[in-house]
Amino acid sequence: MASESKNEKDDIQVTNYSNPRVDIDHLSREKVICDDMVFYCFDVLHSHLHKNGSNLPRPSFPNNPFPLFVTWYVGREQRLRGCIGTFSPLHLHDGLKEYALTSAFEDTRFHPIGKEELPKLNCSVSLLTNFEPAKSWKDWEIGKHGIRIEFHNEKGHRRSATYLPEIASEQEWDHVETIDSLLRKGGYKSPITNEFRNTIDVTRYQSEKLTKSFNDWKNTRFA
Known part of the structure; x- marks a missing residue:
């Protein structure tokens, strides 16, 4: 990916x-x-x-x-x-x-x-x-959790992307920057809105x- x-x-x-x-x-x-x-x-x-x-x-x-x-x-x-x-x-x-x-x-x-x-x-x-379903796209801790997102792209196809726990802190990203980067990594090309972020399924994990x-x-x- x-x-x-x-x-x-x-x-x-x-x-x-x-x-x-x-x-x-x-x-x-x-x-x-x-x-x-x-x-x-x-x-x-x-x-x-x-x-x-x-x-x-x-x-x-x-x-x-x-x-x-x-x-x-x-x-x-x-x-x-x-x-x-x-x-x-x-x-x-x-x-x-x-x-x-x-x-x-x-x-x-x-x-x-x-x-x-x-x-x-x-x-x-x-x-x-420690895999757990996150309650929302913001329900994870930077520097502690890795996240895997699953979403539907513009054509309705199911897509996914992941970052290991150290990535967000190494890049000095906040939750929005991390989620948006993962969406782009997973191939989502449309403008990213907060409404769309709320449709994402997030699994958080540790390592x-x-x-x-x-x-x-x-x-x-x-x-």
Whole structure:
């Protein structure tokens, strides 16, 4: 999904979606994310690029199902290099393995990540939790909630778009700016009125996110 946002960090791709609204499996869990989830994404990418999949270590973290995103950044300025995720809960071992590669090689905005880029990479893993239907398009907290909107476009087709929890605060957007940016991201081209905003279905959610660098991974795996 293309974004009309202030910079590349806003733009994420979602491959599939099954709305886990108020799903008890993703509400009020204790913190699950850990460093090794991010390191495992580096394991997967490194093994793939070096064609050495037989040496891929077994994950040491739990294998619970979660909606998730994997994001790759490159360079000191951490330019976005790929970000794809899913709102359909996946068991973490297979889900992180799949999306570590999908985000590295199948984000259509970028050419596939090459072996020479590995030392410059940072990786983020986001586990999505606490899905709830918002009472209105303003019923979410900037910096705490990610939101997914669903709406009907000018032709009556159902459309959707999402921003992860950190996006609105990073961009210094208020609720109106975030919602309007998501509408444009989802392909809505008509003037946006408050009346139209009131027709939007909003699901709010939270995330657990960790970011690690290639050097963090190397120092852990090869210490």
